[in-house]
Amino acid sequence: MLNRTLSVVATAVTLLAGAAPAAMAAEAGSGTTAFRTAVQAPDTARVTAAVLDLDRTGAEPAVYGDDTPYDTASIVKVDILAAMLLHARDHRRDLTARESAEAQVMIRNSDNTAATALWRAIGEAPGLTSANKRLGLTSTQGGPGGLWGLTRTTATDQIRLLGAIFGTGATPLDTASRNRIGTLMTEISTGQSWGVSAAADSGWALKNGWLMRTTTGRWDINSIGRVTNGGHRYLVAVLSNGNASMPDGVNLVERAVRTAVSETAAG
Secondary structure, eight states: OOOSOBOOOOOOOOOOOOOOOGGGHHHHHHHHHHHHHHHOOOTTOEEEEEEEETTSTTOOOEEESOOOOEEOGGGHHHHHHHHHHHHHHHTTOOOOHHHHHHHHHHHHSOOHHHHHHHHHHTTHHHHHHHHHHHHTOOSOBOOSTTOGGGOEEOHHHHHHHHHHHHOSSOOSSOHHHHHHHHHHTTOOOGGGOOSGGGGOSSOEEEEEEEEEBTTTOOEEEEEEEEEEETTEEEEEEEEEEEESSHHHHHHHHHHHHHHHHHHHHHO
């Protein structure tokens, strides 16, 4: 959670069912209609979901909604930790005891003080950008100065990040780093275990983000992670903004993830 409120205007727009990447246009095209109908985002809110079935050979991410940038709020903490682990490895060292403790509370409890310390340690936005080039993210821009929660990203970029952690392909993160991030994402504190977990019928690993805009009172609510459903493992990213309240946003995200995973499984 980003405890500090920020004076940034959140544009209120209607939910759009945009085109998926070209490789998935035929598969996701019909699904986006069902997604829009089932999710029923209010006129003040916008939501996008991206899903990748890790157990389907040759699968590409299916995108539901308009895959344009959203503010990350606290989901960026996963990216910060990945960047920190790359930074430490580049310097042929492990995280210090203090950095390790900060990483744990940053992911498990969404601690903002710890996130700020690690954000500075990686070199803030330029350091995040450098790490993301290696991780394959192409549409993520770090927040200005110390405002890591105003990092901008897309649902498909978050799938790329999750793929570097949970996927089976080549990644600059070593096995120990991947396991470290993945394990922390299964240890989220009880009050923060909502979001993509709504689509899981067994295991999940996640990180959520939530931020209220002071100028509008509207909420950014995001959730990313891996879920297991029907024996398949899915990487899922759901991003939303313009929610009237945090509970409304959580409900929207959970409707979106259930629908998107169901549509992807049926595709």
